[in-house]
Amino acid sequence: MNIHRxxxxxxxxxxxxxxxxxxxxxxxxxxGHQEVIGHALEVARDKGLRPAxxxxxxxxxxxxxxxxxxxxxxxYDQKMQLLDEMGxxxxxxxxxxxxxxxxxxxxxxxxxIRGLGVRHITSGYDFTFGRFGKGTPDDLExxxxxxxxxxxxxxxxxxxxxxxxxxxxxxLSEGDVAGAAELLGRPLMTDGTVxxxxxxxRLIGFPTANVDPVPGACLPAPGVYAVTFEADGTIYEGVxxxxxxxxxxxxxxxxxxxxxxxxxxDGDLYGKFVHVRWIRxxxxxxxxxxxxxxxxxxxxxxxxxxxxLDEYLPG
Numbered sequence: 001m002n003i004h005r006x007x008x009x010x011x012x013x014x015x016x017x018x019x020x021x022x023x024x025x026x027x028x029x030x031x032g033h034q035e036v037i038g039h040a041l042e043v044a045r046d047k048g049l050r051p052a053x054x055x056x057x058x059x060x061x062x063x064x065x066x067x068x069x070x071x072x073x074x075x076y077d078q079k080m081q082l083l084d085e086m087g088x089x090x091x092x093x094x095x096x097x098x099x100x101x102x103x104x105x106x107x108x109x110x111x112x113i114r115g116l117g118v119r120h121i122t123s124g125y126d127f128t129f130g131r132f133g134k135g136t137p138d139d140l141e142x143x144x145x146x147x148x149x150x151x152x153x154x155x156x157x158x159x160x161x162x163x164x165x166x167x168x169x170x171x172l173s174e175g176d177v178a179g180a181a182e183l184l185g186r187p188l189m190t191d192g193t194v195x196x197x198x199x200x201x202r203l204i205g206f207p208t209a210n211v212d213p214v215p216g217a218c219l220p221a222p223g224v225y226a227v228t229f230e231a232d233g234t235i236y237e238g239v240x241x242x243x244x245x246x247x248x249x250x251x252x253x254x255x256x257x258x259x260x261x262x263x264x265x266d267g268d269l270y271g272k273f274v275h276v277r278w279i280r281x282x283x284x285x286x287x288x289x290x291x292x293x294x295x296x297x298x299x300x301x302x303x304x305x306x307x308x309l310d311e312y313l314p315g
Contacts, residue, residue: 001084003091005057008100011115012092019052019090020044020120021113024127026055028073029082031185032124032156032163039151040122041087049119052090053083054112060096071218073168073184078191092116105135109143120149127152158183175221177278187228187277190217190258194231194269197259206298208241208259209269211276219256220278222285226305228313229260230275237313238262239298239305240276243285261298263306280308 004012022040026033037053044051062070074082083091094100094112103111108130113121121140129135137152144150156163163183171180172188181187190213197210209229213219222243229236238260260276282304288294 001080001088001091003080003093006092006094006112008095008097008103009111011111014117016117017090018049018117018119020047020049021052021054021092021116021118021122023054023121023123023129025059026053026074026079027059028165028168028184029079029086030073030163030165030168030183031158032153034086034185035156036122036124036153037083037086037088039153040120043120043122043149043151044089047120050089051087052092052118053088054092054094054116054121055079056094056096058096060101063096063098064101070216072216073165073172073188073218075191075214075216077214078189102131105130105139106143108135109140113140114147118148120151122151122153125152125154169218172218172220175223175225175281175284177220177225178280180220181279187279188220190214190219190276190278192217192258192274192276194272194274196270197257206261206295206302208261209274211258211260211274213258219258220281222256224282224285224301226279226282226308226312227260228277228279228309229262230277231269231272236262236265237306237309239282239301240278241285261302263302279312282308 006012020040020043022037024033024036026037041051043049057076059070059072080091123137123140125137127137137150141150161167168180168183171183177188190211192211192213194209195212197208219242225240225242227238227240229238240258240260242256242258244256258276282301288297
C-alpha cells in the first residue's frame with residue numbers, strides 16, 4: 001500500500017494516476033466507515049481507478065479544539081493495517097493544521113481533488129471540509145464541473161441510532177466492549193509492548209503480562225475483561241485488569257495499568273509487541289480487604305473469562 005503524507009500547501013506528484021477516493025478521518029474504521037470505503041473500492045473496480053483513502057492527521061479536535069490529549073480508537077499503524085487488509089491501494093494523509101483548516105472549499109477541491117487526480121470521491125453524508133467546515137458533500141458535486149464523480153453514503157445505523165466514533169467512545173467509557181464491537185464489526189484491539197511490572201501477580205499465583213499501550217490508544221473504562229492476546233502470531237486467551245490497582249494503591253501511581261493473566265501459558269513475553277482484543281467486561285474494578293479475598297475473586301474472574309471465551313471462540 002502506498003502512503004503519501006502531505007503538508008499543506010504541498011501537492012504530491014501522482015504521475016498521472018487516477019483515483020477513486022474515500023474521504024474522512026475514519027477513526028475506528030467502524031461499520032459506517034466501511035460502507036464509505038467499500039463503495040470507493042467498488043467504484044475503483046468498475047471504472048478502472050486506483051482505490052484510495054484520503055484522511056487527516058492529527059484529529060481535527062487536537063488542532064481546533066485545543067485539547068491537550070486526543071485518543072484514537074484505531075491508532076495510526078492499526079488504521080493503516082486495516083485499510084491495507086480492505087484492499088486500499090493508496091492512502092493520502094493530509095497534515096491537519098490551522099493553515100490547512102483555513103482553506104476555502106474551492107481551494108481544497110482544486111488542490112486535493114483535482115490536484116491529486118481524483119476521478120471519483122465518496123464521503124459520508126456528514127463530511128465537511130474547508131474553512132469552518134463550510135464545505136459539504138453537496139458542494140463537492142456543485143464544484144466538480146464534471147471533472148470527478150461524487151457518491152454520498154447515508155447514515156448507517158444500529159438499532160435505529162447512527163454508528164459513529166462518538167457512540168463507540170461512549171460505550172468504551174462505560175466498559176461495554178461487546179457493544180463497541182457490534183459497531184466496529186470486530187473487537188476493539190489495543191496494541192502495545194509487554195513491559196516489566198512489579199510481579200505482584202506472580203506472587204499471588206496469577207502472573208500477568210503488563211502491556212504498555214501505544215501512545216494515544218483509546219482504552220475502555222477500568223475493570224476486568226475477558227480478552228484474547230496475540231504475540232508472535234499465536235493467540236492466547238486471558239483475563240485482563242485495566243485500572244489503578246486499588247488493593248495495592250500507590251499514591252504516586254496515576255496511570256492506568258493494563259495487566260493480562262494468560263491461560264495455559266508459561267514463557268517470557270518481555271519486550272514483545274502484542275495485540276489485545278477486548279471481548280467482554282466481567283466486572284468493574286474494586287478494592288479488596290486483603291490478598292486472600294483478591295485471590296478468590298481473581299479465580300472467579302478467570303472462570304468467567306473462560307466461559308465467555310468458550311462462547312466467543314467455540315471449538
